[in-house]
Structure formats: C-alpha cells, structure tokens
Amino acid sequence: MSDVEILDQNLRPHQTYLDGLAAGTLLYQRCGTCGAAVFYPRVACNVCGSVDLAFQPSAGEGTVYSNTAVASAGGPAYSVCIVELDEGFRMMSSVVGLPAEDVPIGLRVVGQFETSDDAAPRLVFAPREAI
Structure with a gap:
C-alpha cells in the first residue's frame, strides 16, 4: 500500500x-x-x-493502571481510571460494579458498552470476576 x-x-x-x-x-x-x-x-x-x-x-480486556474516585454533589463517587489494555495501549474510562473508592490498581477488567438515547456508546470496564 x-x-x-x-x-x-x-x-x-x-x-x-x-x-x-x-x-x-x-x-x-x-x-x-x-x-x-x-x-x-x-x-x-x-x-x-x-x-x-x-x-x-481490541478484545477489551486489561488491567487498571490508575483510579481516582471523584466525589459528586448529591450522588455517589464515580471512578475515573486509566486501563492498560492487553494489546498494549492505555485509555481513560471508568470502572463500574464496585464503589469508586474500592477499585484497586492491578484489577483485571473487561470492557462493556453503555448506551443511552441521547449520547454515543461509552466503553466502561467491569471487574473480570463479575462477568
């Protein structure tokens, strides 16, 4: 080419x-x-x-490289994390299925898509054991 x-x-x-x-x-x-x-x-x-x-x-599987629990007025904290995908790149997302403050570095995660009527699909990650 x-x-x-x-x-x-x-x-x-x-x-x-x-x-x-x-x-x-x-x-x-x-x-x-x-x-x-x-x-x-x-x-x-x-x-x-x-x-x-x-x-x-991408297979959508990786490891939590970093995580921050972001406090939200009037709601629970949410996760902002960097996931290192098995293919060798990192991306920012969030971990669902655990309280944000309980997401450990090194946690194996699997991507899943969240969709809504008014926004583009969003890739979030869930603990591998929970899938």
Whole structure:
C-alpha cells in the first residue's frame, strides 16, 4: 500500500473510531512500521511518525493502571481510571460494579458498552470476576 493510500485511509481516524463504538467494537491502531499500539486514533504513529497505521479490534480486556474516585454533589463517587489494555495501549474510562473508592490498581477488567438515547456508546470496564 502506498503512503498516499495509507494517508487517505487515515484522514478521518476519529470517525472510524466512533463508527467502531457504534458497532460495539473498540478499535485501536497498530503501526505497520514500528509495531506500536496507537490510541487515541491519529493520522501518524506517536512513536515513529509513520502514517502506516491500521485499525484493529481490541478484545477489551486489561488491567487498571490508575483510579481516582471523584466525589459528586448529591450522588455517589464515580471512578475515573486509566486501563492498560492487553494489546498494549492505555485509555481513560471508568470502572463500574464496585464503589469508586474500592477499585484497586492491578484489577483485571473487561470492557462493556453503555448506551443511552441521547449520547454515543461509552466503553466502561467491569471487574473480570463479575462477568
């Protein structure tokens, strides 16, 4: 594939990512030059600068890398976390199924989609044992 074809394929990486979410699939990119897992979608590899990026589906399994319990006025605290996916990239999300303050670093989690009528699907994570 030529650089022009690759670049044309990647001109709208954000839209490709959103289309994947709408279809119930978490997509990330893999660099064909250096092999890096690239997330959030972009037009060039953040490791080597190559435009040879290809979208791949993630299994949606990973490990909690960090977690913060955010207090909410009038409601329970909610989790804001970084999950390190098994494919080698990290993403921000939240952990559901546990009180936010009880989410341990190193917890194995599995992604699941939350949907609502007025918003795009959102990927959250649940403890692997609970699935």
